[in-house]
Amino acid sequence: MTRFDGRVALVTGGASGIGKATARRIASEGGTVVIADVQDDLGAQVVAEIEKDGGKALFIHLDVTSEDGWNDAVAKTIETYGGLNILINNAGIGDNEPIEVTSLGTWDKVVAVTQTSVFLGMKAAAEALKKSGNGSVVNTSSMYGIVGSGVSPAYHAAKGAVRLLTKTTALGWAKEGVRVNSVHPGFIDTPILGETDRDMLIAGTPMGRLGRPEEIAALITFVASDDASFATGAEFVADGGVTA
Numbered sequence: 001m002t003r004f005d006g007r008v009a010l011v012t013g014g015a016s017g018i019g020k021a022t023a024r025r026i027a028s029e030g031g032t033v034v035i036a037d038v039q040d041d042l043g044a045q046v047v048a049e050i051e052k053d054g055g056k057a058l059f060i061h062l063d064v065t066s067e068d069g070w071n072d073a074v075a076k077t078i079e080t081y082g083g084l085n086i087l088i089n090n091a092g093i094g095d096n097e098p099i100e101v102t103s104l105g106t107w108d109k110v111v112a113v114t115q116t117s118v119f120l121g122m123k124a125a126a127e128a129l130k131k132s133g134n135g136s137v138v139n140t141s142s143m144y145g146i147v148g149s150g151v152s153p154a155y156h157a158a159k160g161a162v163r164l165l166t167k168t169t170a171l172g173w174a175k176e177g178v179r180v181n182s183v184h185p186g187f188i189d190t191p192i193l194g195e196t197d198r199d200m201l202i203a204g205t206p207m208g209r210l211g212r213p214e215e216i217a218a219l220i221t222f223v224a225s226d227d228a229s230f231a232t233g234a235e236f237v238a239d240g241g242v243t244a
């Protein structure tokens with residue numbers, strides 16, 4: 001018996017980075033995984049990798065900013081696998097400039113993908129998660145949902161909002177058998193870092209290195225699983241010591 005036997009998990013942003021590592025980890029522990037992302041080719045590739053290892057997975061094209069898209073993705077998951085036990089709201093994008101030069105367009109886009117998506121996802125999945133009897137939601141926030149950095153106003157605002165959206169939903173659902181928690185990574189070596197100077201990030205991390213996506217996947221899957229069965233409304237930080 002492995003941790004995710006008989007459980008169905010939907011992972012947004014599952015085509016890359018932390019989401020991909022999480023999808024692979026859940027599948028490797030017996031879970032059925034729905035990878036929901038806008039990157040169709042990469043998503044299909046993750047499904048193929050999981051299937052090659054003997055796991056079960058499906059790719060669904062989902063733009064997490066679309067309410068209709070969310071309703072369709074949850075309906076397709078239930079139609080295909082009979083239910084939904086775990087929701088990992090992980091898709092996100094960042095901005096990287098001071099507030100003075102951040103456009104309203106950038107603000108709106110980052111908030112839509114990084115914050116509104118989490119609201120839409122939990123709303124769309126609510127009924128199925130409650131019905132499952134062991135529902136669990138993990139929302140990927142960031143250490144920048146806890147402390148500031150001086151730039152990236154939309155990202156900080158969105159990740160801070162995800163932290164409290166997590167807590168209030170956790171309290172609302174505490175008696176309904178659905179746990180809701182947030183995970184707060186530090187600098188993790190994934191494509192989201194783009195052209196950012198990695199040496200600068202490493203210098204700013206007490207442990208002196210970037211995190212690996214698999215290290216965050218290990219934390220997300222712990223929180224999603226029954227190993228964390230008494231944790232709800234909690235925030236789990238893995239940042240190499242940045243916020244210590």
Ligand code: NAD
Pocket residue numbers: 012013014015016017018019036037038039062063064065090091092093113140141142143184185186187188189190191192193
């Ligand atoms: P990533 O760029 O590798 O993955 C992000 C994924 O989100 C991609 O697959 C992308 O296609 C998907 N995505 C973007 N917009 C989408 C949309 N509208 N609809 C559906 N999917 C969409 O980056 P990552 O580092 O794996 O990021 C995963 C999460 O971790 C994000 O929420 C990010 O903010 C958070 N995070 C990352 C770091 C880091 O240093 N890498 C640190 C803290 C938090």
